[in-house]
Amino acid sequence: MLIALDSQNHYVQADLIKEKNIxxxxxxxxxxxxVYLKRGKIKIPHFSHYQASDCFLFSEGETLEHLAGKQMLSQWFTQQEIPCMLEAYLPKLKQRPDLLIWLDQKIPVAIEFQCSFISEANMIKRTQSYQKAGYKVIWILGKRFKLKRKLTAQQRLFLYYHKNLNYHIFFLDTNHQKLHIFYHLIQFERNELLKSRNYQVSLTNKKITLKTIINHFETLTYQPYVESEIAQTKELLKNHQFLMRALRNSQSKLIDFQRVLYQAHHHLLFLPIELHLPIEQSVIIQMQNCQWKYQVVRWLSKKGENQVFTSREYVQNMMTQLLFYPTPLITKKIQQKELIRYLYFLETQQIIHQIAHHQWVVLKKLVFFNSEEEKLMELTKNTD
Ligand SMILES: [Zn+2]
Structure with missing residues (x-):
């Protein structure tokens, strides 16, 4: 811990205290x-309990990364004159966020620098406890959470959504004193391959403040990762190969889906191309993309051509069929937005049409292919 109480009940900070003044x-x-003050050549000054303690707030063996990160962030906020408290204990919540800052006078923001494993239940409990008490909470991840080819269940818990950043996640690299914001997170259907963009902030660069970062994000717009039609076709073909391999793998999640399709006289490899589009897909839906989109198309075809439906009835129906990953920092509204986004896509394909605010009409059914050859012909027709 970086903060202790002295005998007069005043808070003292480990890096600012002078031993002779204790x-x-x-x-x-x-x-x-x-507790006592620990100082070393490589260690960051911090306080430690005397014996193995059963302290409910501070476990011993706090890593250098965690201590350093808290201190870096605290200095960064303080230098910008953002009110900041290190390790402030909140008795009502029985929680002690790593930092507490105030971006305006009304809403305190709890910042948690998470360096170690945390169970899903515990993360959700802590997040909700802050939110219920009117705190915002920002989770910043340490090096063990570094992004790789796929999002892990642990990383996914810490996803945020913002209209311009879309899905994003915060990292702090204490070795290089850099804050990373990975944004525009999407994944491809095949192997859930992750794509992201990285915004780096050097915490030692005094010119870059929280304000400049926020201003920058206001100007951001989404640029697709797969832009040209040729690149998109390539991706669709790779996706097709992925589905082929999935059918040969009895462990694949898609085998059960193929059984469902078979019952309906459909086949995984004959699905309409629109079920694999858009190529860039949501990171919060816990289902194969062609699978949940198939449910949408089934629902629409049951409605029938020229039939009108509302966004509300569509969302209500789909929410009962779809599975989302646990993402405690993302609201239900954002989940629903994902479903509506697909309606707008189907409108670009002239499958449905929006006739009024939240009202749609079904124009036509999607075409299922009769064979794999037929689908491959369609997929490759623009590549020659
Ligand atoms: Zn204690």
Whole structure:
């Protein structure tokens, strides 16, 4: 911990305290047991309990990464004159965020620098406890959460949504003193391959403040990763190969889906191309994309041509069939937005048409192919 209480009940910060000024004992703000100052050449100054303690707020063995990250962020905010408290204990919540800052006077923001594993249940509990008490919470991840080819279940818990950044996630690299915001997170259907863009902030560069970052994000617009038609066709073909391999793998999640399709006299490899589009897909839906989109198309074809439906009835129906990943920082509204987004896509394909705000009409059915050859012909017709 970086903050302790002195004998006069004042908070003292480990990196600012002078040993000769310590009069009497220092105490842990959580359990009120005595603590001592630890200083070393490579260690960051911090306080530690005397014996193996059963302190409910501070476990011993806090990593250098965690101590350094808290201190870096605290300095960064303080230098911008953003009110900031390190390790402030919130008795009502029985929680102690790593930092507490105020971007305006009304809404306090709890910042958690997460460096170690946290169970899903625990993360959700802590997030909701902040939110219920009127705090915003920003989770910033440490090096063990570094993004790789796919999003892991742990990383996914910390996804945020913003209209310009879309899905994004915060990282702090304490070795290089850099904050990374990975944004525009999407994945491809095949193998859930992850794509993202990276915005880096050097915490030592005094010119870059939180304000400049926020201003920058206001100007961001989404640029697709796969832009040209040729690139899109290539991606669709790779996707087709992925589905072919999936059928040969008895462990694949798609085998059950193929059984459902078979019952309806359909086949995984004969699905309409619109079920694999858009190529860039949502990271919050816990289902193969062609699978949930198939449910949409089934629902639409049951409605029938020229029939009108509302966004509301569509969303209500689909929410009962779709599975979302646990993403505690993303609201239900954003989940629903994903479903509506697909309606707008289907409109570009002239399958449906929006006739009024939240009202749509079914124009035509999607075409299922009769064979794999037929589908491959359609997929490759523009590539020659
Ligand atoms: Zn304690």
């Amino acid at each position: 009069k009497g004992s220092l105490f842990c703000p959580g359990c009120r047991q005595p």
